[in-house]
Amino acid sequence: MLWTLVLLPLLGAPLLYLGGRRLGRFGLTLAASLVVLATLVLAGLAITSGWQGSVAWSETLALTLKLSTAGSVFALTIPLVALLIVVYAGYHELAPRTGYRRRDRQGARLLGLLLAFVGAMQMLVLANDFLTLLIAWELVGACSWALISHKWGQKEVPKEAAQAFLVTRFGDLGLYIAAAAVFAGSGGFGYADLATLDGGLLSIAVAGILLAAAAKSAQVPFSSWLFAAMAGPVPVSALLHSATMVAAGIYLLARLQPTLSAVDWFAPLVISLGLATALIGGVVGMFQNHAKKLLAASTSAQYGLMWVAVGAGFPGVALLHFVAHAFLKAGLFLSAGLAERQIGSYQLHDMRLGRRLPGVALAAGVLSLALAGMIPFGAAWSKEQIAAAAGQQAVWLALLVALAGGLSALYATRFQLLAYGRPLPRERSRLPQGPRPSRAESGALWLLAIVTLLLSLVWWPEVQAWLAEAWPQRLPQGKLWELIVSLILVVLGIAVGFVMTRRQRRSSTWQERAASWFGLPTVIQTIARGTVIFGHSLARFDDRVVDAGLRGTARFARWLARRNAQQGEAFSEGVPGVVTRLSEWGGHWARQAQSGQTHHYYTGISLGLAVILAILVIGALL
Numbered sequence: 001m002l003w004t005l006v007l008l009p010l011l012g013a014p015l016l017y018l019g020g021r022r023l024g025r026f027g028l029t030l031a032a033s034l035v036v037l038a039t040l041v042l043a044g045l046a047i048t049s050g051w052q053g054s055v056a057w058s059e060t061l062a063l064t065l066k067l068s069t070a071g072s073v074f075a076l077t078i079p080l081v082a083l084l085i086v087v088y089a090g091y092h093e094l095a096p097r098t099g100y101r102r103r104d105r106q107g108a109r110l111l112g113l114l115l116a117f118v119g120a121m122q123m124l125v126l127a128n129d130f131l132t133l134l135i136a137w138e139l140v141g142a143c144s145w146a147l148i149s150h151k152w153g154q155k156e157v158p159k160e161a162a163q164a165f166l167v168t169r170f171g172d173l174g175l176y177i178a179a180a181a182v183f184a185g186s187g188g189f190g191y192a193d194l195a196t197l198d199g200g201l202l203s204i205a206v207a208g209i210l211l212a213a214a215a216k217s218a219q220v221p222f223s224s225w226l227f228a229a230m231a232g233p234v235p236v237s238a239l240l241h242s243a244t245m246v247a248a249g250i251y252l253l254a255r256l257q258p259t260l261s262a263v264d265w266f267a268p269l270v271i272s273l274g275l276a277t278a279l280i281g282g283v284v285g286m287f288q289n290h291a292k293k294l295l296a297a298s299t300s301a302q303y304g305l306m307w308v309a310v311g312a313g314f315p316g317v318a319l320l321h322f323v324a325h326a327f328l329k330a331g332l333f334l335s336a337g338l339a340e341r342q343i344g345s346y347q348l349h350d351m352r353l354g355r356r357l358p359g360v361a362l363a364a365g366v367l368s369l370a371l372a373g374m375i376p377f378g379a380a381w382s383k384e385q386i387a388a389a390a391g392q393q394a395v396w397l398a399l400l401v402a403l404a405g406g407l408s409a410l411y412a413t414r415f416q417l418l419a420y421g422r423p424l425p426r427e428r429s430r431l432p433q434g435p436r437p438s439r440a441e442s443g444a445l446w447l448l449a450i451v452t453l454l455l456s457l458v459w460w461p462e463v464q465a466w467l468a469e470a471w472p473q474r475l476p477q478g479k480l481w482e483l484i485v486s487l488i489l490v491v492l493g494i495a496v497g498f499v500m501t502r503r504q505r506r507s508s509t510w511q512e513r514a515a516s517w518f519g520l521p522t523v524i525q526t527i528a529r530g531t532v533i534f535g536h537s538l539a540r541f542d543d544r545v546v547d548a549g550l551r552g553t554a555r556f557a558r559w560l561a562r563r564n565a566q567q568g569e570a571f572s573e574g575v576p577g578v579v580t581r582l583s584e585w586g587g588h589w590a591r592q593a594q595s596g597q598t599h600h601y602y603t604g605i606s607l608g609l610a611v612i613l614a615i616l617v618i619g620a621l622l
Contacts, residue, residue, distance in 0.1 A: 002053035002126060005042050005075065009035055009119030014219045018114035018560035029090025029440075032111040036086055036118060040079035043122075047072050057131065065208050068129035069472050070255040074125035081243040081448075082118050086111065088334050088444040089235035092341075114239065117143040121244045125251055130179035131189040137175055137212070137248070141168055146447065148232040160231035160244040160248070167225040171215020178208030183511055206263045209252060210270070212506050217249030218300040219277045219307060222518040226296040230302065234337030237292055241299045247322060250306045254315035265309045271393070275400055280518070282407025284413070286500075290337040293344040294415055299329060299372065305386050308401060314389040316473020321382035324455050328370045328379055331416070331448035335364040338441060339419050342434035348418035359442060361420035363449040366571065368416035370452050372409035373490050378455025380490075383408075387486055388478030400481050406489030413497025421501065465553025526594050 006369030012035040018026070023031060045051070046067060053065040067075070089110060110210035127133040149161035179189060184195035185201040195207060225245070230237060240246060253260065253270065260266050288294040304317040304327050338360050338529050339351050354361045371376040373384075383405050391398035437445075468475055507583045513519055 002046055002051040002067070003041060003055070005046060005126065006119050006123040008042065009039050009122065013116035013119065014529045017108045017113060018600045028107050028427040029087060032086045032115060033083060035115055036079050036083045039118065039122065039531065040076070040083065040225075040318050043075040043079060046075070053126075057129045060483045061131060062129075063135070063247060064128040064190070065126040066124070068125065068255060070251055070315070073323060074243070074251055075122060076322055077326050078118060078121050078125070078243045081326050082114065082239055084444040084447055085235050085242075085330060085334070086114055087238050087440050088337075089114065091438045091440040092334075092337055098104075102511065106150075110235070112231065113143055113147050113150070114235065117147060117239065117244055121248070124248055125255075126227050128191055128359055129189045130175070130182055130191070130194075131291070132176060132473070133252075137172060140245060140248060141165065141172065144168070144229075144240060145235040147240070148229050150236065151231070154231075157231045160228040161230040162374055167222055167228075167578060168215050170370045171212045172223060174208035174211025174215075176208070178205040178212070181208065181343060183204040191256065191259075194256065203263055206260050206266055208258065209260065209265075211253050213249035215249070216252075217246055217303045217307070218296075219273050219293040219304060220280060221251070221520065223277060223281065223297075223300040224298060227293050230290075230292045230296060234292075234333060234340070237296075238330045238333035238337075241432070242294065242326040246299055246303060250310070250318055250322060253310045254318050255309070257310055257313075257315040261313065263345070263467055266360065266578070267313070270307050270311030271390075271397070274304040274311060277301060277304030277406070278308070278404035278517075279304075279400070279407065282404055282411065284518075285409060285537075288411070289418075291339060291348050291351070291415065291419055293346075294348070294411060295329065295332055295336060298408065298411055301404065302329070302371075305383065305401065305404060308397075309386045312393050312397075314385075314392075314474065314475075315478055316471060316475065317385045317389050317489070319473070321379070321386060322375075323378035323381050323591070324452070325369070327448050327451045327455070328367045331366065331367045331445055331452065332371065334417065334445045334448070335360055335367070338437050338445070341437075344434075348415070351419045352417075352421050352423040354422045357420065358419045358439070360437060360445065363442075363445050365416055366421050367452055372412040372494060373405045374409070374486065374494075376456045376459045377452065378458050379452070381456075381458045384478060384483055384486060385476060387482050388476040391479060391482055392476055397483065401464045402482070402489050405486055406493040409490040409493030410497040413494045414501055417498065417501040422542055431466040432493060510529075516572030521544060 012342050014033075016031055016035070030221045050067065052067070055063045055064055089108075102292065117140070120136055120143055124133065124136035124140055128137055145161055145165040148164055149157055151157050152161075181187055181201045181204040182197065185197045185205075194202075194205060213219075215225075218226045226241070229240060232240070281297045281299075281304060283293050284297040285301065288297055302321070305322050306325075309315065309318040336346065338357065339353055340346050342353055342356060343350050370379040372381040375381075387398050387401045387405070390401045458467065
C-alpha cells in the first residue's frame with residue numbers, strides 16, 4: 001500500500017502531460033492539485049495505519065519502503081507545500097501570454113514535471129534500502145534538471161541547468177560508493193545492513209553519504225549551484241528550495257544519524273560544514289541584490305543550521321526546523337515571483353512595491369519575520385532549539401549559531417524592505433504597472449503565511465509539553481542566556497538591514513564578490529566547463545583513436561581472412577591437381593613400359609634387382 005504514495009504522482013505526471021493540453025489552465029491546475037491532494041491524504045492514511053511496501057527485485061534484492069519519523073514528516077510536508085505551489089503555478093506560469101496550443105503544452109509539461117518531482121521525493125523519503133534510495137535519488141536529479149531547464153529556449157537556461165545537474169551529479173557518486181560499501185560488507189542494501197558495518201567499510205559508507213548529502217543540500221563547497229538553479233520558473237524554485245531536492249540531503253542525515261554517528265569524525269565534520277555554510281550564506285545574502293539568489297543563499301544557510309543540529313546529536317530538531325523553513329521559504333519565493341512580474345526583473349533595488357501590492361507585502365512581511373527568527377514565530381523556536389543543541393557541545397558553538405541567526409535577520413530585512421518597502425521619494429513617479437496578482441496566486445501565498453503563523457503556537461508551554469511527550473526524538477534543554485543573546489543579535493540584524501536599505505548605494509567590487517559566494521560560482525563553472533570539455537575530448541579520442549584502431553584491426557582481419565581464403569583455396573585445389581598430374585604421368589609411364597616386348601621386361605627386372613642389391617649392400621655397410 002505504501003507504494004501508492006509514489007505511484008500516484010509518478011503515473012499521474014505523464015497522464016497529465018498527454019491529456020492535460022485539452023483541459024485549459026483551470027483544468028490543468030485542478031487535475032494536478034487533485035493528484036497532490038490525494039497524495040497528501042494517502043500519506044496521512046499511511047502514517048495512521050502503518051503501511052509498508054516491498055517489490056521483489058530478484059531472489060536476494062527487493063525495493064522496500066518503510067515509514068520512519070523523518071520519512072513521516074517529509075511525506076506530509078512535501079505534498080502539503082506542493083499543493084499550494086501547484087495552484088500558484090497554474091495561474092502564474094500558465095497566464096495567457098502566448099498562443100493557446102503552446103501555452104497549454106508548456107503548462108502541461110511544467111505541472112507534469114512537478115507531479116513527477118513530488119512522486120520521486122516521496123519514494124526517496126520512504127525508501128528503506130540503498131537500492132530504492134539510488135533509484136529515487138536519480139529520479140529527483142533528473143526531474144530537477146528538467147524543471148530548471150523548463151524555459152530551455154532562453155540562451156542561458158540550458159547552461160545553468162547543466163551546471164546545477166553536474167554539481168549535484170558529482171555528489172551522487174558518493175551514494176553509489178556508500179551502497180557498494182554496504183553491499184560489500186553485508187551482502188545487502190538495507191539501511192539495517194549499514195549498522196552491521198565497522199572499520200574501513202563503515203567510514204567509506206559514511207563519507208559517501210556525506211558527499212551526496214552535502215551536494216544536494218548545497219553546503220560548502222557546493223552551495224553556489226543554487227544560483228544556477230534560479231534559471232527555473234518561480235514555482236520550481238519554491239518547491240526545490242522548500243520541501244524537495246535541497247531537503248533530500250538533510251533528510252538522509254537525519255534518517256541515518258544514529259548509525260552515522262558511530263564514526264568519530266562524523267559529528268565534527270557535519271557541524272563544521274553546516275556552521276561554515278550558515279555563516280558564509282548569511283554574508284552572501286547580506287550583499288545579494290537578486291531577489292531569488294538572496295533567498296537561495298538563505299536556503300543554504302538555513303540548511304547549514306539543520307546540519308549543525310544533526311551533528312550535535314539532535315536530528316529531531318533539524319526536522320522541526322525543516323518544517324518551519326519549508327512553508328516560509330516557499331511563500332517568499334512566490335512573493336518574489338509576484339514582484340518580478342511587476343517590474344520584469346528580480347533586482348531588489350528596482351522594486352519597493354509596498355504601495356503597489358500591500359496585501360502581498362503584508363504576507364511577505366510575516367514570512368520575512370519568520371525567516372529572521374523573530375519571536376514568536378515557529379521558525380524562531382526551532383532556530384533557538386538548534387542553538388540549544390549547539391550549546392550542548394560548546395558555548396562558542398551556540399554563540400556562532402546565534403550569530404548566523406543575526407545574519408538571517410539582516411538578509412530577511414533587506415529582502416522585505418527592498419522588495420516590499422515604501423518607495424524612495426525620487427522613485428514614486430515611476431512605480432511599475434504590472435498585472436495584479438490573481439486570487440489563486442495571492443491565496444497560495446497567504447495560506448503559506450497562515451501556516452507559518454499557526455506554527456507560532458509551539459511557543460506556548462502547553463504545546464511544548466505535548467510536543468516533548470509526543471515527539472519521538474529528544475529535544476535539548478536551552479538556557480535563558482542563549483535566548484537573550486540570540487534575540488539581541490536578531491534585533492541588531494534587523495536594525496543593520498534597515499540601515500542598509502535606507503538609500504541605494506553602488507556595490508563595491510568586494511561586495512559583489514561576496515554576493516556571488518566569493519567567486520565560488522566561477523570556480524564551479526570552470527570545473528563544469530572543464531568536465532564537459534574533457535568529456536568531449538574523450539569522445540573525440542574514442543572516435544579518432546580507439547575506434548580508428550578498432551576499425552584498422554577489423555580491416556586487417558578482413559584482409560587476412562581474404563588472404564587465408566585465397567591461399568586455402570589454392571592449397572585445397574592445388575594438392576588434388578598435383579596428385580592428379582602425378583597419377584597421369586605414372587599411368588603414361590606405366591603404359592609405355594607395357595610394350596609387349598620381352599627384352600624390355602628383362603631390363604626392368606634387372607634394374608630392380610640392382611636397386612635391391614644396392615640397398616642391401618648399403619644396409620650391411622651401415
